[in-house]
Amino acid sequence: MPTSSQDGAPQSPAAVCAVGLRKSYGDRTVLDGIDLYIPAGSVFALLGPNGAGKTTAVKILSTLVPADGGQAHVGGHDIATAPQSVRATIGVTGQFSAVDGLITGEENMLLMADLHHLPRNEGRRITTRLLERFDLVDAAKKPAQSYSGGMKRRLDIAMTLVGSPRIIFLDEPTTGLDPRSRHTMWGIIRELVTDGVTVFLTTQYLEEADELADRIAVLNNGRIAAEGSADELKRLIPGGHVRLRFTDPATYHAAASALREVTRNDDALSLHIPSDGSQRELRSLLDRLDSAGIEADELTVHTPDLDDVFFALTGDTELPHQTHQSNPSNRTDQTKEDVR
Template structure:
């Protein structure tokens, strides 16, 4: 489904698009007619439980697997008619590292330069620049087998960038990394997108999609269960509310009388008001307080997080009665 710009509703140019994408393995239907529209220069995340079809989408769009049906375009090329042109413009980092542990980091980079048919001098220059960019210069002459998980993952992405791809598929790029290495990878991805690169990301970490993705698709049983920004998806799940705190007991009682469907917390002098956190609902709430001549000492918006969205949309569990709260 297309996304639109904010000036006149024109469709944003797509780096990747899929219409009616279907794939089966024998009698197992893996992708059941999904549509994707990924604007250029954005991060697009695929979420879903194991077996939802995320990796199959990446394999098809990166020409590693053939779709059964679907109109597919990557980088302006029809995937069925021009797979070589598609391959020339993309980079792929899979769940398992493509790094050769038996050779050095620099040799891994130069091997990729040779595979991209770069002239020797240019290949060495590109390799050196990328090793420096990913803070691997000091380890360039060491065997990759000595690298930490975070270093190896950085080398993996550096190798992906040797051919200067404008579209990159990252299939669970931070799985198994410690929190510091994961945050380093997030910064690298942000820098790539700032430079105009389009990233299609699959991840097991919902926080990762929340941090990075401009748009998120939740896959379940080979179909799209929902699509939107992280904030839009959070509003699909009930449990959001606004919490009002007061220091004056009289103001607290007046606000409780003026507002409908509130949950009172008498000891804390606070009220919880059901809300999706939208600007419209917040304005309405503030107008009702103004009409009652009451001003809250503190207002916080609490919304369900992507964990709650994931469980609700994929049927893994019921939505919790009390969602995790992150005040904004």
């Protein structure tokens, strides 16, 4: 598998590397030749509409279903010729919890230790450590069916870690969780990466990808529509602008005359100036205002967020489920004094 970028520059060792991965079900092509390169010790997020093939990609890379074409290595092992070696390297947490609700959290953990053929003492030691790490000690002796949704997800990931995997596939791990539980799960994922674990994350929460992922790929119609960091993807989408608002009509009209390429809103006494939100462009705008002796009462910077990226790349008219609330952290409000 390739270990260098297209321009010949060396890349970090790959935890996951796939070339031309294909999968169809009947006449429906789910994956149409996707390429992936995920460096070890990073978080990679795969976004896409419902039915885009995210879960299918996870199932192929975790050896649960075979690919129809292409090749992939996970943890340095070929998924087709060395599936057992791949399985010894990875952990998988699916959309639906693998927790057995009829037994206790501790018993779930010990059962997983038995499945990994760990000696009894080692299994108990690992179980104790993970229950403490995931704040499940008080609930360890209770049936898992009594756990909250967030507790079950924590137990699910704790069970995944029993085998000390270096690569973890998290398929929509926070679906259905309340905001507090979701943020707790984000903290757990960050800790895993700090420990050197590679995380392959599928999610329908755009804010989640923005918060966690080093690189994001958008999957649409079986192909990777775009890939990059969150900031790189946002720069692909036009629409960034600076909004200037005035309370004095005379100052507003003077600013409209002094600035080029502005969109006016005479009722609101506001101007929209195209901008990528960079410090260089903001400084240039402020210098032009100063040169004209104009003082804006409010300056607001808007940059495209992952919602905008998702719309543009998938052609969807609505967000994936439960992502209707935009992420305030992607829209930065700054006064003129702040920019200075």
